Amino acid sequence: MTASTINGARQPRTAAFGFVFASALMNSVSFGIMIPILPNLIKQMNGGDTAAASVWTAVFATVWGLMQFFCGPILGMLSDRFGRRPVLLVSIFGLFVDFLFMAFAPTLQWLFVGRVFNGITASSFSTANAYVADITPPEKRAHNFGIMGSAFGVGFVLGPTIGGVLGEHNLRWPFLAAAALCAINWIYGLLVLPESLPLERRSKIQWSRANPIGSLLFLHSTPNLLGLASVGLLFQLGFTVLPTIFVLYTGYRYGWTPQILGFTFMATGVSQIVVQAFLVGPAVRRLGERGAVLVGLVAGSLAFAIYGLAPTGWLYLCGVPVFALTGFIQPGLMGLMSQRVGPTHQGQLQGANQSLQGIASFSAPSFFGFVFAWAVRHDATLHLPGLPILASAALFGVAFFLSLRVATPLSVSQRPPA
Numbered sequence: 001m002t003a004s005t006i007n008g009a010r011q012p013r014t015a016a017f018g019f020v021f022a023s024a025l026m027n028s029v030s031f032g033i034m035i036p037i038l039p040n041l042i043k044q045m046n047g048g049d050t051a052a053a054s055v056w057t058a059v060f061a062t063v064w065g066l067m068q069f070f071c072g073p074i075l076g077m078l079s080d081r082f083g084r085r086p087v088l089l090v091s092i093f094g095l096f097v098d099f100l101f102m103a104f105a106p107t108l109q110w111l112f113v114g115r116v117f118n119g120i121t122a123s124s125f126s127t128a129n130a131y132v133a134d135i136t137p138p139e140k141r142a143h144n145f146g147i148m149g150s151a152f153g154v155g156f157v158l159g160p161t162i163g164g165v166l167g168e169h170n171l172r173w174p175f176l177a178a179a180a181l182c183a184i185n186w187i188y189g190l191l192v193l194p195e196s197l198p199l200e201r202r203s204k205i206q207w208s209r210a211n212p213i214g215s216l217l218f219l220h221s222t223p224n225l226l227g228l229a230s231v232g233l234l235f236q237l238g239f240t241v242l243p244t245i246f247v248l249y250t251g252y253r254y255g256w257t258p259q260i261l262g263f264t265f266m267a268t269g270v271s272q273i274v275v276q277a278f279l280v281g282p283a284v285r286r287l288g289e290r291g292a293v294l295v296g297l298v299a300g301s302l303a304f305a306i307y308g309l310a311p312t313g314w315l316y317l318c319g320v321p322v323f324a325l326t327g328f329i330q331p332g333l334m335g336l337m338s339q340r341v342g343p344t345h346q347g348q349l350q351g352a353n354q355s356l357q358g359i360a361s362f363s364a365p366s367f368f369g370f371v372f373a374w375a376v377r378h379d380a381t382l383h384l385p386g387l388p389i390l391a392s393a394a395l396f397g398v399a400f401f402l403s404l405r406v407a408t409p410l411s412v413s414q415r416p417p418a
Helices: 017-034 038-045 050-082 084-104 108-121 124-135 138-167 173-191 212-219 225-239 241-254 258-309 313-317 320-338 343-377 387-406
Strands: none
Touching (some): 017 124, 017 138, 017 173, 038 108, 038 241, 050 084, 050 108, 050 124, 050 241, 050 343, 084 108, 084 124, 124 138, 124 343, 138 258, 138 320, 212 225, 212 343, 225 241, 225 320, 241 258, 241 313, 241 343, 241 387, 258 313, 258 387, 343 387
């Protein structure tokens, strides 16, 4: 008899950090593939008009965010009730369908349908964070959240690079590659990924909280939890400027091609990986979760100022290593927030965060997209195409001052029982 069998019955695999990291890694690479390509595909399908492409990109992101806003709390509660694994599988399948729409859609309307479907099902990163909280003691969560963030960084290295190279030949090929990677990830989740939430820790669905208002009430139930979530919302609002206008902004201001964009994403991703995989742990041990959040917010505000004011592409790149320190923010915030929630409600916490991310996703792209379109149309009057990026620098500044008040760690005695 082997260790994996008892009385002839094979025992299920024990959930471990490596399993969910591998799933998040594949998912982030597939997501990264589309980043430098989708705005250009929209621009191509819209007759090459940069301002109109910015508006359409904002509309797509807004609809996706609205779906997240309403569906995030439901998916979070479903993961608390039925486990993380089935919710991850549904999310990966939704991304797979969306990539197929991008690869074959003949019109912008069909692209819109794919975005709606993906917005309803998307919860891979929030559910992965709940998975990490299930299997990690509170004092080590910030470190592991940082490593999970490095998976997103790897996606920024490999995904846009693959997308940029394939996109030079055909703007549809990257989406086929991303769909194939999602299919592999789904099969991996079905056959290999174990469940992290044991039956005794599962909770019943509270439908009164399976909505955006209920999720906000949940965040208000614990001291400073809503304040920390508000810092996360400001972070997400500011960060959204990059996927919304980065491709159009750098193409308009610096004349960057998809290949240059791919290598820029690679440089950004490598720096993020270094910070999140190797610096988050030491930073949290030395500065605490609070200090890590504050350092990340200051760095983000400075980096956005550089991005928005840089007159040349080379000066823009000087902001990349500064921006990498924003990798401290999310692990520090998630570490502080997960301390305040018991093991039966980690999915609900992540669902509430996902709903707030939905607010950022449907409001920020509209704001940044229309501001960029306005700046481009009035470039002769106000030569400031980086105006939306400077607005993001201001949002990070507001988040910094809010964090000074709410980013307080809990002692062991103040934490909910495990």
